[in-house]
Amino acid sequence: MWFVRLGRGLRTRIRGDYGSPEFWAAYQAAITGKAHPAKAVAGVGSLAWLVGRYREASAWTHLSLATRRQRENIFKKILETAGREPYTSITEATVAAGRDRRGDTPAAGRHFVDTLRGLFKWAKGAGLVALDPAAGVPYPSKRKSQGFAAWDEGDVARYEARWPLGTKERVWLAVLLYTGLRRGDAVRLGRQHVRDGVATLRTEKSQGEVEVALPLLPPLLEALAAGPTSDLAYICGERGQPLTKESFGNLFRDACNAASVSKSAHGVRKIAATLAAQNGATVPQLEAIFGWRGGRMASHYTETADRRRMASDAMGTLVNENRTSIPSPKGKVRG
Secondary structure (H helix, E strand, C coil): CEEECCCCCCCEEECCCCCCHHHHHHHHHHHHCCCCCCCCCCCCCEHHHHHHHHHCCHHHHCCCHHHHHHHHHHHHHHHHHHCCCEHHHCCHHHHHHHHHHCCCCHHHHHHHHHHHHHHHHHHHHCCCCCCCCCCCCCCCCCCCCCCCCCCCHHHHHHHHHHCCCCCHHHHHHHHHHHHCCCHHHHCCCCHHHEECCEEEEEECCCCCCEEEEEECCHHHHHHHHHCCCCCCCCCECCCCCECCHHHHHHHHHHHHHHCCCCCCHHHHHHHHHHHHHHCCCCHHHHHHHHCCCCCHHHHHHHHHHHHHHHHHHHHHHHCCCCCCCEECCCCCEEC
16 A cells, blocks of 8 residues: 655555556645545456456466566556456457557567467456457567577686676676576575575466576585675675666676676576587476476577587588599599
């Protein structure tokens, strides 16, 4: 609950979801002394009503915190313009139009479609709609890109030279590199997750949480022993406080720039997977380390590593070392 008070006066309850138009209208009324506006309530059968019921369902609460936060931002924008519209008026064309309005950013269009798919898949299962209008809407075309640039060994060397043992920045890299965790999971990892030298953690991902069990490797133990770390998380900020995924991402990028490494935290996960595959890790082993499912992502790394090994082994076949010279009809030697 949120309250506002001017000086030593009485507190006024601010109703409405934080950040919503109703919330800010009530806030302005409280600080200006105007009458408290009545809270606008979307009727039963409206899109806002449907979203409200969805937030109460296990289909919503079982999503990871990061996914719920992302989808809340999308719902907020949708409800500002269409919250009072009947949810039965939402069609496949409506969803496609919303996707296309985000065409400049394919990732935003994809998240928009995913958000409405989640909403209407639940609504159909709950018997509130007969058809799912988002189910048949394709994702926007992806731009050709390699995604986040992977680190290489030179990047690691430059970073470690700039941030030696005993700096929090060195701990940051060690946690990312020697666990392979995503940024959001890495900031949560701490002593409470470790038993008998193995860190066990349920990773956060929209496809469902996956538990990983990761032995702490000697280079990571060395960095943790040198510190600094916080009480509940190995990754910490300037004053020893734990960091959110977003704040850590910004701070880590600053540390990378200071080391002349123009790459991100996700790129560290890529080099970890690459090194594991090059050293012979199988698809099941990669999935166990990185929390993947379905084999697709792990196969990408093993196939790339296999091609590198096979190319290295086979390059010698391009040269025929057993060539012999034969005499030409005129007695000259022809090779």
